[in-house]
Amino acid sequence: MIPALLLYTITVLMFSLSIALVYRALHDPTTSRVLDRLGESQPQLAEKIQSMAWLDRAFLQAGLGRPSEHLSLWLSLWAAAIMLAGLFGGWVFSLAFVVLPPVLLKLFVSWRYQRRVRRMVEQLPQLLDHCVRSLKAGRTLADAVLHAINSSTDPLKSSISRVSRNVQLGVSLADAVQDFAELYERDEFRMFALGLKVNHRYGGNASELLENLIVLIRERDQGARKLKAMTGETRITALVLALLPLLVGGYFMLTNPTYLINMWNDSGGQHMLLTAFAMQTIGSLGLWRMVRSV
Known part of the structure; x- marks a missing residue:
């Protein structure tokens, strides 16, 4: 190795x-x-x-x-x-x-x-x-x-x-x-x-x-x-939707850090976390493009 x-x-x-x-x-x-x-x-x-x-x-x-x-x-x-x-x-x-x-x-x-x-x-x-x-x-x-x-x-x-x-x-x-x-x-x-x-x-x-x-x-x-x-409410909504999964993940790391660590050590949980991260990235980019077009 x-x-x-x-x-x-x-x-x-x-x-x-x-x-x-x-x-x-x-x-x-x-x-x-x-x-x-x-x-x-x-x-x-x-x-x-x-x-x-x-x-x-x-x-x-x-x-x-x-x-x-x-x-x-x-x-x-x-x-x-x-x-x-x-x-x-x-x-x-x-x-x-x-x-x-x-x-x-x-x-x-x-x-x-x-x-x-x-x-x-x-x-x-x-x-x-x-x-x-x-x-x-x-x-x-x-x-x-x-x-x-x-x-x-x-x-x-x-x-x-x-x-x-x-x-x-x-x-x-x-x-x-x-x-x-x-x-x-x-x-x-x-x-x-x-x-x-x-x-x-x-x-x-x-x-x-x-x-x-x-x-x-x-x-x-x-x-x-x-x-x-006039579009302030729409932009705030997009910001909350983009940050909510990150805030939830941070809350889990503070209250129960072993939960996500054990999920990461498992192969199925690792794939699930990577898929969630990819979906979060795509969703944030989509919301960003929508807000810019307003």
Whole structure:
């Protein structure tokens, strides 16, 4: 048994090292520095964002940096955790370490993105109002937007500062804001980009356009708040249904811990618990999707 475990350990380590070597070969730092220097003078349009890896894109949306810079290290740690879980806890714990980390990471990144972009949308009317005051003071539209970006606060400032960088690299203001809107995938940002593009192509009163956009964004926010208040009972019901089995299991562990332990040691009880866990996971995901669609 021990030689087989050692062979399994060596195999997992060699596989992790091979992945790390391949990743380093594909992402050589010298080549990356040369490409970065060559790309400094090129505008960063939406096509570049679309060609980014989905993992980097998700982390960039959540404001967490680029995980691909240390991907080999994280994959090695994950493989080591799976191996240790298999050695000490058996195949069930090994399977849990295979499935749970990606799921939890996805949930955390999605939660962080939703919270961050919600705050950015709340700050957008203030930025547009600053643009309107600058336009009425005699600034051009591009100067008004860039000055409003510099005067804004985080998290909107750190996110929309990519617009200032792209404009400095030679991209038009409308294309730079369109690139920002496509990255964060919110209708409010897309409307802002569309308004700038229409004004850039056909002209018109920019201050009046931005004032109407401010009113529209605030009305959308008020409607979303009313809908959230009206569907509060549904969301609470879904939360209770999702947490009830977990609370019951925790109650059993506190009052009679040997009950679940004996069930786990029995083969039939083990299958029953695994089936219940799978059904609980599927039901929670179904309730989550239903609540998001409300």
